[in-house]
Amino acid sequence: GQQVMQIPQYQHVQEGEDFTTYCNSSTTLSNIQWYKQRPGGHPVFLIQLVKSGEVKKQKRLTFQFGEAKKNSSLHITATQTTDVGTYFCAGRKTSYDKVIFGPGTSLSVIP
């Protein structure tokens, strides 16, 4: 079945450093979504990417969807302590399939 993988599992960075998490799917995706879950909280939708090669930015966050629509990345520039949390990617083969979540990347930011 469809699998969604993420690396790294954990990342500890000094405040101000950049951070990137990578998401890879075993199958081509129709779209990919990114969520952030703060410690003790629930997942919050960040963005959805649909087009091959798409790049979207939200302030210090840059999201990219691969040309083959099988991988994606989230890059945070100059991390802040408010960026702490677990970032999940979630994808589906078609818009009518269920969403499969990746295992998440847990980000810690050292002040």
Next chain:
Amino acid sequence: GAVVSQHPSRVICKSGTSVKIECRSLDFQATTMFWYRQFPKQSLMLMATSNEGSKATYEQGVEKDKFLINHASLTLSTLTVTSAHPEDSSFYICSAAPNRLIPGQDTQYFGPGTRLTVL
């Protein structure tokens, strides 16, 4: 923005009892709701998908007689954990989708979750 609530946020129960968790979409109608389970430091595992007015679709390995789902209205879905046991202790999260999986409009909005502890 779209808000989804869950009740209760936390529940502790004795082994063998049943627990009902409610998921409500507060400012939109949700034709589709999803129930997930999340163990500590792990990802979200989809348990079932419910569509208003029809039976829920359960994922492989999820016992439908143990996890009863009712999506009685466009704003309310309930998950009942029947005869709960300690291994059912987990974080249960619902999400709601405002549209029936229409391409480009399939954003899910998550509830705050319910932490279930079975003694």
